Amino acid sequence: MGTGCHACGFTRDGLAARADDGRPGHVDGSPSLALTAEVSDATVLYARYQEGFRPGGFAIESDFVRRFKSDHTQTWELGLRHGTPGESTFDVSANMSYTRWTDIQADFIDNAGLPSTANIGDGQVWSASVSGAVTIMPGVRFEAGATWNKSTVDQPPVDLLALVARAYDQRAYASLLQETLARSMQVPNIAGFSGRVGLEWQRELTTDLRLSANAWASYVGKSRLGIGPELGELQGDYLDSGANLRVGTDRHGVTVALSNLANSRGNRFSLGTPFGSGRDQTTPLRPRTLRIGLDARF
Secondary structure (H helix, E strand, O other), X not given: OOOOOOXXXXXXXXXXXXXXXXXXXXXXEOOEEEEEXXXXXXXXEEEEEEEEEEOOEEEEEOOEEEEEOOEEEEEEEEEEEEOOOOOOOEEEEEEEEEEEEEOOXXXXXXXXXXXXXXXXXXXXXXXXXXXXXXXXXXXXXXXXXXXXXXXXEOOOOHHHHHHHHHXXXXXXXXXXXXXXXXXXXXXXXXXXXXXXXXXXXXXXXXXXXXXXXXXXXXXXXXXXXXXXXXXXXXXXXXXXXEEEEEEEOOOEEEEEEEEOOOOOOOEOOOOOXXXXXXXXXXXXXXXXXXXXXXXXXX
């Protein structure tokens, strides 16, 4: 079986076999091309084109085996980088990209209550992101970043709608088609917005001893895990945060860390087990947690 719509699952570099071509030993490549221009000593403009794919495969559903095809991406990206993160007083990076995604692989729950994979059609993803940091005063640094995504899927194939409907034939067919179609118009597992802010502080206590602290907060927007009445449920839309304090040398130290400062609640991933389908499932945020640790490098 295939995986869900995670971009990291793509074969980005080198060569890999495509299982759905039906020709043993057939290989395909993932070409990429990048151009850079140094505007100044600290500023770089770049453009990049890249392709990627995940091999197809077979999905077992009840008494029959169904083939799903390889999916393929083509991405065009333009960006800018200024400064060196962690070294420059001020650094920033920004980029915009467009991805055309064909034969998108996505997960759904079959009529046996098990996860299966199907191609949900073609789609596109527009993305824009910006991140940067600035040294406010000696030893104090502020960081922030945000990403925006807009994804759409062409009308799902009729055979896919029938396949999902068959898995849930106890429900009204017309209502199921409408719900599946509406939820399939966005690419699964891509949140519309995510952002993060952080603050770092460092102070030298002695020649070797250093005190450092940082605090951060991040927001993950809404997305859907897959397609169908079960995997089409919302996930994301939560705020996470944390802070830690470390005292020590480059080789040894003591750390006190506190996660989920606001004790927020949220759904990180909307599936626990396929055998529990038919009821709400969530992977919650870890509750507010205090941790004391020792670290050493050898």
